[in-house]
Amino acid sequence: MGKRSPGAMELAGAVMEIHTHQRRPILRSTFKGLLLLSVLLISISYLFVYKDRLSDYLQSNTSLKQTNPIYRAPLPLEHPNRTFLQHHRAFPRNYHFILDDTDVCRSNTPFLVLVVPVAPGNRKARDAIRKTWGTETLVQGELIQTVFLLGLPSRGNITELQEHVSMENLQYHDLIQSDFIDSYNNLTIKTMVIMDWLATQCPKVSYAMKIDSDMFLNVENLVRMLKSPGIPKELYLTGMLARNPPVIRDRSSKWYVPMETYPDPHYPTYTLGMGYLFSIDLTSRFVEVSKSIEPINIEDAYIGMCMKKLGLSLTQPPDPNQFGRLFHVYNRCTFSKIITYILGSSEQLVTFWTDLKKPGPPC
Ligand SMILES: *[C@@H]1O[C@H](CO)[C@@H](O)[C@H](O)[C@H]1NC(C)=O
Numbered sequence: 001m002g003k004r005s006p007g008a009m010e011l012a013g014a015v016m017e018i019h020t021h022q023r024r025p026i027l028r029s030t031f032k033g034l035l036l037l038s039v040l041l042i043s044i045s046y047l048f049v050y051k052d053r054l055s056d057y058l059q060s061n062t063s064l065k066q067t068n069p070i071y072r073a074p075l076p077l078e079h080p081n082r083t084f085l086q087h088h089r090a091f092p093r094n095y096h097f098i099l100d101d102t103d104v105c106r107s108n109t110p111f112l113v114l115v116v117p118v119a120p121g122n123r124k125a126r127d128a129i130r131k132t133w134g135t136e137t138l139v140q141g142e143l144i145q146t147v148f149l150l151g152l153p154s155r156g157n158i159t160e161l162q163e164h165v166s167m168e169n170l171q172y173h174d175l176i177q178s179d180f181i182d183s184y185n186n187l188t189i190k191t192m193v194i195m196d197w198l199a200t201q202c203p204k205v206s207y208a209m210k211i212d213s214d215m216f217l218n219v220e221n222l223v224r225m226l227k228s229p230g231i232p233k234e235l236y237l238t239g240m241l242a243r244n245p246p247v248i249r250d251r252s253s254k255w256y257v258p259m260e261t262y263p264d265p266h267y268p269t270y271t272l273g274m275g276y277l278f279s280i281d282l283t284s285r286f287v288e289v290s291k292s293i294e295p296i297n298i299e300d301a302y303i304g305m306c307m308k309k310l311g312l313s314l315t316q317p318p319d320p321n322q323f324g325r326l327f328h329v330y331n332r333c334t335f336s337k338i339i340t341y342i343l344g345s346s347e348q349l350v351t352f353w354t355d356l357k358k359p360g361p362p363c
């Protein structure tokens with residue numbers, strides 16, 4: 001653990017010295033007590049300073065071991081059993097829904113379903129969405145519905161968190177929870193569970209969108225875009241396109257993917273994960289084709305891999321600037337024209353939304 005504590009050593013020396021010079025017995029015990037107390041306090045503060053570094057160190061070691069948690073032993077590319085990969089860890093039917101009592105798609109057929117992957121403990125983000133874009137249920141005569149997709153809590157008081165999630169669902173009936181462990185490295189499982197839920201529960205809707213919980217969404221503009229002439233009704237996937245981006249081989253990156261898992265130096269073109277839209281027919285195709293594609297823990301690139309394997313290409317949105325460009329500052333006029341935008345916090349979502357919805361022309 002590197003550096004020693006010179007202060008503590010000196011104090012220990014001083015304590016020894018007091019042991020050897022036993023001239024003033026009454027003061028001696030007082031001094032000894034005080035010095036021992038100081039040594040104790042100093043040790044405790046050192047422990048606090050190093051605690052963070054220690055846990056960082058331990059975590060970095062665990063994360064190295066878990067760089068590829070959803071995929072253990074890669075089958076060779078030409079292995080005859082590659083089609084039996086449905087037992088891999090991202091295959092959605094390996095998991096089961098433990099909360100799924102929403103009316104969405106059961107009592108109605110929406111035009112568009114917005115699915116938000118969110119951590120079980122992130123109530124704040126869900127509440128902000130319920131107050132903002134989640135309220136837009138009837139837009140230009142079309143029914144829009146929002147649901148949240150959660151895995152199992154993995155940190156904190158799990159029993160308590162799970163109770164809160166169930167209570168929250170009793171109130172809103174908009175949570176769908178599956179029994180995989182919710183973590184950053186399991187996002188591909190989450191996305192595939194979303195695809196499976198949509199394919200089985202919502203086969204009649206026109207479009208669906210996977211949208212992150214930290215996003216601003218202008219639902220009016222989204223619906224206008226989807227209803228504009230020339231937008232495909234089938235085999236349609238759009239969003240902010242990343243064109244054949246390089247695979248990150250830097251082990252310290254959170255997007256690191258090892259050679260053994262994905263040997264190509266580039267990914268196929270894919271839509272960035274913060275918000276992508278697709279026609280509903282694609283969902284069952286993704287689930288089906290994923291049986292034969294080893295998962296990587298980069299969920300959006302994995303969807304790109306599914307598209308490639310299906311022999312399909314992605315579509316550029318009519319106005320690419322409407323998807324997730326960084327403007328750095330809120331501007332009412334700009335926000336009235338975009339579709340998605342990445343935010344810094346749930347508070348921002350509520351503030352920007354409230355401002356955008358004020359009466360009066362935005363520009
Ligand atoms: C990480 O953990 C392994 C055991 O799981 C251990 O042998 C190793 O020393 C640890 N540290 C690093 C830096 O890998």
Ligand SMILES: *[C@@H]1O[C@H](CO)[C@@H](O)[C@H](O)[C@H]1NC(C)=O
Pocket residue numbers: 080081084
């Ligand atoms: C292929 O997979 C099947 C079913 O999972 C298994 O029974 C069989 O032994 C496997 N064959 C090879 C060559 O690994």
Ligand SMILES: *[C@@H]1O[C@H](CO)[C@@H](O)[C@H](O)[C@H]1NC(C)=O
Pocket residue numbers: 157159160
């Ligand atoms: C976890 O929460 C439950 C329910 O609120 C409580 O009974 C239990 O004592 C808590 N456990 C811990 C370790 O805090």
Ligand SMILES: *[C@@H]1O[C@H](CO)[C@@H](O)[C@H](O)[C@H]1NC(C)=O
Pocket residue numbers: 066069179180181182183185186189
């Ligand atoms: C991913 O989910 C699986 C299934 O619940 C679990 O076994 C695994 O530990 C999770 N991985 C991480 C990194 O949380």
